[in-house]
Amino acid sequence: MKIVRTTYLSLGSNLGNKLQNLQGAIDEINQDIGHVTKVSSVYKTKSWGFEGEDFYNICLEVSSSLSPEKMIQAVINIENKLGRIRDAGPSYINRIIDIDILLFDDEIIFYNDLKVPHPAMLQRKFVLVPLTEIAPNVMHPITKKTILICLQQCQDSQHIEKIAHQLIRPISLVEKYNYIAIEGNIGSGKTSLAKRIGDDYNAKLVLERFADNPFLPKFYKDEDRYAFPLEMSFLADRYHQLTDGLSQFDLFKNFIVSDYYIFKSLIFAQVTLPKEEYSLYRKMFDIMYKEISKPDVYVFLYQNTERLIENIKRRGRDYEQNIQADYLDKIHKGYISFIKSKEELNTLILDVSELDFVNNEADYRKILKDILAFEPSSD
Missing domain, CATH: 3.40.50.300 (P-loop containing nucleotide triphosphate hydrolases)
Known part of the structure; x- marks a missing residue:
């Protein structure tokens, strides 16, 4: 029997039909990575680290039997399938879709370019706010604090706005x-x-x-x-x-x-x-x-x-x-x-x-x- 783990993902989009991009990513994740058990509300923020269109951000809770190595490859494949273009330029650019692995059960992972928990998640309200909505009592494996406490202690002053549209969680x-x-x-x-x-x-x-x-x-x-x-x-x-x-x-x-x-x-x-x-x-x-x-x-x-x-x-x-x-x-x-x-x-x-x-x-x-x-x- 495969071991099923709970992982949390952060998704963002600031190009094209942003809601459609996010919904498409949810559907692909549900099909190729694991059962999407929770979908947060959609939050709008200004672009982070560069001048660009506003981002729509969400977080997902996913039950998956994939290993971290296979999961990161599946994430890259989904981003490519949805039209994300990668280049060697600055790390902060406009993106059709961006998917980050935030947490993988309570594990601490350093594998090539994959670092879990995500190193920057505690400094980003656009991550912590939707994550707190769906997982307030989950423990950050390094700080040993709940996500809710991590949000309360976050120094990010960026304005974040919940929008009315709710994305659809696929059934399994x-x-x-x-x-x-x-x-x-x-x-x-x-x-x-x-x-x-x-x-x-x-x-x-x-x-x-x-x-x-x-x-x-x-x-x-x-x-x-x-x-x-x-x-x-x-x-x-x-x-x-x-x-x-x-x-x-x-x-x-x-x-x-x-x-x-x-x-x-x-x-x-x-x-x-x-x-x-x-x-x-x-x-x-x-x-x-x-x-x-x-x-x-x-x-x-x-x-x-x-x-x-x-x-x-x-x-x-x-x-x-x-x-x-x-x-x-x-x-x-x-x-x-x-x-x-x-x-x-x-x-x-x-x-x-x-x-x-x-x-x-x-x-x-x-x-x-x-x-x-x-x-x-x-x-």
Whole structure:
């Protein structure tokens, strides 16, 4: 599990549409650095150390799993993305956006050009006033005084004015969802995605225990003989795991992420079982399904068959190496038929055939953005 730390950032802008610049920075920080938990009011001040347009300044509280080294690089990337131009001239110049790391938990950091706490923060009212608004009782790790006391003792006489406009704090997956189910065909990457989201957002993970099923290797060698015991054992295990996992919510976790949903049992049974056995299986399934909680969003990862086969071979499970394309196609058709028949299930279909959300950060962030932007039905 990644360690999540609280960091405080100072943002300023004095070029172009300053409010838009600040809002854009907030959104990028929420996406690339961590969950923005607090946003201060906007404060206007005269430019500091040079003649220029007035600055709009804010402070943010952010929960992030990034290290200081990765955080400073993410800050620079965001500034560049929003159009900040860097040169070797004077340090105080007009800026579309300026982002400073003020505090990183209670740590004292000297890393190349990164110094935390920010060396000049105690001399700047345009930093201390918005920071006091959102973190008055946070302790400065060097002075051992609260931010409120630091403001009261600040010698800066610069006038600072709060403006009426309030910027928008983006919501996160933690706030929007209580339960996310991630599904997909064999080799689609559902477990990898569930684990990464769970790690990044401190979620309770409910992962399928397929490796413990003694019938699975036997099924791939003799489908006709072992299909029914395999599907029944999976159904029983999934039922117990989901009912236990969803009912016993962990107070120390933010929400729940699973790499399957109970309907997976029905989809695979439709493909593997003959008509008579499926009829019996369906009766058992219907009894169990009534007691399973519905996810807030059901994410289906679509991978084309060629990519699925590549992924299956790459992960190297012996009992999967003989899976044929036509079997994967049948599973896919079963999922699509199920999704079309269950309009009440809040389904988000994501085509990830050209994405590598395990190794490519941008691809992973795109998926998170799509999940966050999804609007579930209110029914």
